[in-house]
Amino acid sequence: MDGTFPHQLFPHFYLDGPPDVKPKHCYSGWGTYERVFPVNAEQCDGEGALNRHRFESQHTVRGEEWVQLKPAVTPFTPPHKDAKVYSTDLVDPLDFPEQMKYYYQHYCMDAFSTTGRLLEENFTYKSDQSKDVMSLRWSKDFVKGLNYKRCEFGKSSRKVRHIHRLLSDVVTDVPQPLLCSLLHEELTYQSEQQQFSADATGGALAFLPLYETEKGSDGCLIYSSGALMDKIRFHRVVQEYKDDGTPTFNMASEPVVFDLNASARQISCGNFENSVIVAVRSDYFSGVWFVCDKRKPRLMDVIQTKERFSCVTVSPHLPNEIVVANEQGAAYMWTPNKGLQKFREENANLYFNAKSTWRWCDFSCHPRVLVYADRTGAELTDIRSADCNHTLFRIGRTPACLSGERVILVKYLGNLHPHHHLINTQFSSYIMDERVPSIPMLKWDHMMDFPPIFAYALPPKSHSQSCKLLLGAQRSQEIMLLQYTGGRQHACQTQGSIQKLLCPKDSLSHLSLQLPHNRRIAQKRLNSPAAGFIAVQNKDFLSVFHLTDTADIFYQTLKLQTDQTTTDGQYPEQTASVEPTVGDDENLQSQTNNNISENNSETEGRQVIDSVDNDALNNLDANENVSNEPPNISTGINPSGSTKPLKQSKYPDLQLIWNVWFEFLFKNSADKKWLPQFRRIYIADIKCLKATKQDKLEEDQWTRLRKDLQEVMRKKDLLVHGVTYLPHLNVVQIPDPVDPEDWPDDVSQRMAASWEGNWKSWWEDKLGLNRDKKIANLRQKRRREKQARSRSRTSLSGSFASSVSNQDSLSGWSSAASQYLGSDEETLEKSQATDIEEWKSRPEICNKSPILLRRFLNQQSVEKEAVISPLRRLEQELVRSSKSQPSLQVKQPTSSTPNATVEKDSVDHPTQVTPLRKLSIPLKRCKEFYLSSLPTSQTSTQDSTTDGGFSVPQARLLSPVSSSKRASQIRSSSQASQPKKKSRMGF
């Protein structure tokens, strides 16, 4: 019953808003059940006896197994002579200099004529020249040489360089920068077009089954051909079945050909009754042909517009109804010979601005309700009333779209289920039910490399079979086979995992070898993008026809695996029947399972990986055995699918067909007389290169060196320069380590910081991003201070003496400081450790720059000491001194009062100077600071300079960022006792 609706649907979220998940990988079509539900949850009270509940999943594991009859596709038509083969390599926009070179060289009259004419008077190629005319005879050789690839350095001419400097910016007609940018833009556009062009959506290949008998059937293949795909061919195809049911296809007679004015992009045909109409879309016109069994196809009507057509679809419900859409957003119902009726026009995209003019229309279950789609979604439009639109699908979070996902193709699956629609995006395929808008009944991640712009649906041949969907991509020629069931009494379920069918471009590896140049020609031809495909199923055979852009048609046949094994149970031995019977097979399987269970066991990662490594090698060996073994001849399947060339004996008929095809192809290409040009090489020049005789001593040296080298190589030892008699190398001294403090400017500081790995924190410091953290720390510190104070208040004497409170604050400061130090040390150590690891793990860098590395490592080790030792020491020192010499520390806060002067001369430096701060400042600068800023607290500063004096050279290596950060933190904690500073800290 088509009208019934599944009693239960799988759970699904309904969410608002645009998709926010970024695509991370493209393997999500595997390994998931998506959702499950209990089959009879609501009936179990009635049965009573049900102990265990049965569950069903949205993605099921088992599907029909289709196996290839042959390892490669079979050519169906001989290669067309006049087909144009374009390079299929992707255009790289960064190749524009090459293009410009070509233009300047081969279209020099266009490129230089204007200025050339102006300069005509001043230059000449003639030998007799007057004074004010410059001869350019020397450049002839240079210009001639441009045709060849040559060494840039060997041929650089001083004169050319001079002229280049003098004239390069005026000599071109189009200014170079302008040409560059335009060319880059164009190349970018072209590469986009190469990757995806929506023109061919729908495909220019169609098949009409005319009639069917027991022995065979008759059909009509309709496809575009010709050099520009500007011919429509109606070709009768006779299908016959062999004894075992394998279908064979034969072109019956000469095709009926119609010439068009432009290339045909899409062919759509309705359901064949006694006759049928076939609609063909080209860019600016569409035509309709009337086809019936007995008579020749006849052109019925043509329409033409100024806006490009993007879609044409023939109605599956009523004869003589076609819907067309153009890029302006208008959609029309077209009845041939009666005219167009506009039913919808949208200037903007449906749901959000996708900046796309692509529009698509299709039919739905009701003959008067149409689907109107663009890149953002699809709507159901009732053409009887003006404003009756319902969302069918929209890009959003409900169907779990990824960000950047766009609708590529919409197809009404009337032959599978009257309410189902297929929506393809570049990532996924969705089955939508009209009755439940916005919620996909099924979703596959089709995992195709290029967006699937072709789709074909095959209805099940019996009730037990599944519906089949085939998706095809243009550039990569991929075709994927998806299977699903349900939609009537049961909810939709996918069947098995996605299967990739063969594509023409992979066939060469399965055929006998060709000569290299022939192979190149063939590969280029086979690589051309797909232009459409169709599939024909009869009984247990599925034949798929491919059409490429060069109008070549290939086909492949798959067979349904219907052994008794499929009915056996869940995990039948059918793999054994599919797989070749290899002696090691069992061994291999047990091995692989061992591996997997080993991985799963709770062993340590390292060990697991090691064992896997070993076993993986074994496995690969075993696999090779598998692929070398001849496949099961009785079934005629090549399960290993290895890329090894096909042995002649296995598929002689396939090889034969291909040989004929190759013959045609090579004959055609031989006609074109394309020969490469070679430069004549003057042997005399080479003779001149003969080395002059070297003196004996030198020769002796060389022979000795050679001997040494050989010996060393035998021993696998090193040859040190000092041992040889070679002239001394002038070894460049390793430059002195750069002192980051000598470079106070921002860029240097930042670079120093990033060398240390503190780039982030430097920026945070710079931009004040970590201010909140600082404030939080300060608060914490103050709280501690308060607590300490409250504690100290218990002693009466303490509450009066200011010195004590100061002391308290100091102790708080030191503890806070130590806290920071501790944490910083940790992170630093960690980052260094990882850095070193990283260095070690990059052998190529190690090899390239041992000096750098050594320096890096040295520095790391020195630095660790430098970071830890002086600060700790100082800290201890301070704590000690605070205990022993309270009088000294009392003065400490006052040291920061005259900070105005300091601020003036150090913009990017802290406004305050504390003893710690100095550690990271070179001595010279320290002195300046002290002289200018510390008139009152000389004792304390001197004390600390003596303290830190010895550590200055070490501290020099300290990163300015970390030190300044540390200093600033410490500073901020010391500032806490100063009410003046509060506002600056953001309180």
Next chain:
Amino acid sequence: MDDIEAELNIAETHADFTQDESEHRQRLKRPVQLHSPVKDRGIFTASYFLKCNRKCLKLLREAMLHHQWQEAVGYFNSYIQTLEAKTYHSYQSVVAEILWRLGIEILHHLPNASTEDFNGLYEQLKNVGVINFSKISLEHCYHLLLNGQMDEAKRQLSIAESWRYGKTSRSQSLSKTLITAYCGLLDYLIWSEKKSSVSENEELSSNHEMHSYFRQASVTLKDIISLPGIWDPFVLSYINMLEFYKQEESALEALENYAYNKEFPSNPNAHAYLYQFLKRHNAPEEKLISTLRILYSLVPSHELMLELCNLLLATLERSDTEEALTVCMDLLEFSSWKTDVRAWECLYRILKKIRQKKWQEMIQKEWKVRRSLWVPLHFRDFIGLKDWMDNHKLMMIIKKDCLRIINENMREYLRVAAIAEKEVLQQVRMKRKKKQHKIQMAITELMN
């Protein structure tokens, strides 16, 4: 190091995206292909490990897409080592997800994969990178449920439910919601098992253990069905429980919310459940009709429309009959109902009633609007032939009868059938003649 490339890859597409936003045309975003060969630009891409790794993934993918599972096992074993290249956390979780997906798919197709293999793979990979935990747990639970291990599934779910880690992303929160929902569903299933196991004489509703399961299940299920979405299995279980404990009012409330809440997607099942519930509890006919009317406005092709027609016919109002005619004719326009005998019979019944009541103008009004569509849709010659060929003789008769009431003469439609009929009759006659001839021959032979 692969991660950096992956990052670059993503960054590249983003750069394109932002750049193109200023342009007129927008570039289509391409999938992130971790198996495509690396460009030789940049520093890290030259790494041999990365190249090998990508090649391995490519071969693995090809083998899997061509359903060569044994070959895929070998590559998969080599690809596992990608997990070791843990320089970058977010990438590691991506690798873990890829490994999980590919590994499970391969295991599904290996003939001798055991339950332990599955469990091991799920357990190992759900703990690599916290991002995947909920997702993999849920899939693990599905796997156990499908293999009939409900207790183990329940245990896994409760572990996943109590699992917390830092900030949860949005997708994670969705899977967490699903985890609790499935917990509730399993509670319900245990409840229903208990219900069937408890003998009839005991007082069912006073069983304490059952009641506690009911409480747990109803709380979680109520939560989930209040969220917008499609929750058919959950709603059914919830309603079933409430009906058992005679809490019809809250059941009705839940069903009405599920059907009529504006924030929910339009789901024909929601209306069907409500209608069936009302029917079970003997709701008045007006209530039933109004429920189906709402369904008609949303899904005019639903199976329940036939029931709506019957209900409308049962009333005596003229407007109801008129509505029934519209509903039925609307239904017949859908290609899923075009050849359905039940629908045509329904139309015939309606037409007959109208003729009895002598409201012919009602038919003419409706027919005038629909004629242009109905003639090619239902009465073109090919349809006639098809109706006749597919042995829908019954339908031809009904269609003919309908046409007679509508007062329309579809010659095209009838002619094909008539010709075919004639041919068949002739054939039958020929056969009969042959038979008679044979019999006569036999008789004459006998006589002789």
